[in-house]
Amino acid sequence: MNVLRLLVALVFLALGLVIGVLNTDPITVDFLFTEFPTSSGAAIIVSLLAGVIIGGLIVLATLVLPLYGKLRKANKSVPPPVVPPSPHPTATRPDL
Numbered sequence: 001m002n003v004l005r006l007l008v009a010l011v012f013l014a015l016g017l018v019i020g021v022l023n024t025d026p027i028t029v030d031f032l033f034t035e036f037p038t039s040s041g042a043a044i045i046v047s048l049l050a051g052v053i054i055g056g057l058i059v060l061a062t063l064v065l066p067l068y069g070k071l072r073k074a075n076k077s078v079p080p081p082v083v084p085p086s087p088h089p090t091a092t093r094p095d096l
Contacts, residue, residue, distance in 0.1 A: 016045055 023041035030036075 019044055 020039070020041035023039065023044060025040045026037060027040050027043060028035050028037050029043055
């Protein structure tokens, strides 16, 4: 499983390098109060990364945290299972 993760990470790293190498045109990213000169490949990669992070935070806030709260509430309302005592207490064995 770790080898599979490593291969997937290397594939995405290679794709990022290809995007960066093929898109070297200089652009200027204009934020409301400042401008930032960069290459188009770096702008593409940073915007994709920002989209993944923002999307993950939205899913966390709207889906995961409410479900976690419901799970905690459900676990508090269920009493713990009662374990019956064993019918035969452990007895000492005679030496053979």
